[in-house]
Amino acid sequence: MVHAIYIGIIIAMSVLMYWQYTRRCREQESERREREAIVGEEHRMFHFLHGLGESLQDDSSRPNMHRYIVTGVAEVVDADGGILYLLENRDRPELVPVYQTDRAAPVIPLPADVFELKGLRQQRRLKSFLQLTSVPRGVGLLGQALDARSPIYVEEVLNNPVFDGTANEIQEDLSAMLAPLIYGEKEVGVLAVVRNGGRGFSANDRDVFGSIAEQSSIALGSAIVHAEANDKRRLEEEIKRASEIQRILLPKNPPGLSDYRFASVFRPARMVSGDYFDYVAVDDRHFGVAIGDVCGKGIAASLIMAMCRSTLRNNATGTPSPAAVLHAVNRAIFPDIREDMFVSLLYVVLGRDSGDIQLARAGHEPPLIYRCLDGRVDVVEPPGMAAGIDDGEVFDRSLSDHGVHLETGDVLLLYTDGVTEAADSAENEFGLERLRDVLAAHASQGAQAVVEAVSEAIARFTGAVPQSDDITLIAVEKR
Numbered sequence: 392m393v394h395a396i397y398i399g400i401i402i403a404m405s406v407l408m409y410w411q412y413t414r415r416c417r418e419q420e421s422e423r424r425e426r427e428a429i430v431g432e433e434h435r436m437f438h439f440l441h442g443l444g445e446s447l448q449d450d451s452s453r454p455n456m457h458r459y460i461v462t463g464v465a466e467v468v469d470a471d472g473g474i475l476y477l478l479e480n481r482d483r484p485e486l487v488p489v490y491q492t493d494r495a496a497p498v499i500p501l502p503a504d505v506f507e508l509k510g511l512r513q514q515r516r517l518k519s520f521l522q523l524t525s526v527p528r529g530v531g532l533l534g535q536a537l538d539a540r541s542p543i544y545v546e547e548v549l550n551n552p553v554f555d556g557t558a559n560e561i562q563e564d565l566s567a568m569l570a571p572l573i574y575g576e577k578e579v580g581v582l583a584v585v586r587n588g589g590r591g592f593s594a595n596d597r598d599v600f601g602s603i604a605e606q607s608s609i610a611l612g613s614a615i616v617h618a619e620a621n622d623k624r625r626l627e628e629e630i631k632r633a634s635e636i637q638r639i640l641l642p643k644n645p646p647g648l649s650d651y652r653f654a655s656v657f658r659p660a661r662m663v664s665g666d667y668f669d670y671v672a673v674d675d676r677h678f679g680v681a682i683g684d685v686c687g688k689g690i691a692a693s694l695i696m697a698m699c700r701s702t703l704r705n706n707a708t709g710t711p712s713p714a715a716v717l718h719a720v721n722r723a724i725f726p727d728i729r730e731d732m733f734v735s736l737l738y739v740v741l742g743r744d745s746g747d748i749q750l751a752r753a754g755h756e757p758p759l760i761y762r763c764l765d766g767r768v769d770v771v772e773p774p775g776m777a778a779g780i781d782d783g784e785v786f787d788r789s790l791s792d793h794g795v796h797l798e799t800g801d802v803l804l805l806y807t808d809g810v811t812e813a814a815d816s817a818e819n820e821f822g823l824e825r826l827r828d829v830l831a832a833h834a835s836q837g838a839q840a841v842v843e844a845v846s847e848a849i850a851r852f853t854g855a856v857p858q859s860d861d862i863t864l865i866a867v868e869k870r
Contacts, residue, residue, distance in 0.1 A: 540571055574616075671707040
């Protein structure tokens, strides 16, 4: 009996020791596999980071970078799918999908029609939906990741409080990791990977994913900054060329007429201008002077002004009526001008050997005339609405020719509103009265003295305040 008890104890101890041994072996094997998995994952991560640099050297395009990041991170963490969203439209920011793996990563709510399909048709519809669906900045899991400003892990997507989707087979037991992509302080987008069937991500997976997301943020942010710099450089070059073309279109030298002397100043506030002036030969007995200003600045304004110049020149030859020419300009630009834009124009036709002039004013600043006989300065204000507002029915009725006579020594001054609206540091405007005073003080010295004196007076008045609007001046002196 005693021997049986001893034998039983020995057997029990042997079984216990064997069980402990096998359990320890299993634990060691599990630890070994886990270490190998971690080492393999880290190896894949380093391989990914090295490959990212080489990939960008071979092809630095943004689509290639998107593809490499998504497919690479999915491979490193052994995910079933991945997707990359980038933040676009700064006024109403949205996360726009730019690349996804062959196997979908549905981390956003899905429409009902996806669930109604089966097999390949369902897969195609799912991928199409994910590829075409943008998400507002603060919505769902993507918004949660951006708000957290660090990677988040979602054990079950359908059970997450911010996930506003209905239960379905596609997203059942779906685990996800999402990381915000932030470059400096700038939000770039969100990178997401998923695993299906309840196969969650380990703590090491999350650490590796966070490291890859951080490096991807740097790569994407650098690429975006580089692309924006290239775009800005190209735009600056295009604007520079537009500025050069615009200056070519402006008169290089004043016309050499025996009975009139001309002087002009053109100072754009930017590289391209909405201001315009021109000298036009009408016929043997008449000569035209035009000045204009588009409501707006930049390239759009310069294009509209180029249209005005072309139309005015085409209609000026042989037409001594300035109103008829401006009627034609208005009809030409009205169909193509934006609703929020218009053009002010003043066109003067000088009579040769007579001093008689005709002018038409389409909403432009009223010209000034210095009278040599008594030193007074007259303001000439014929009626007329700006061009581009009406198709012609009202415009043609509002604008007609207005006659003025110039005596020897008289000076006609044309200008844009950048002259009178030039402001000092206290936001006081240069104004019409100061302009009249400068004209009265210097007109006796001739046209060139007038434009130089006005330019100097504006510079003294505004001081260090940057020029906010284009400035154009034309002085016409009767000889």
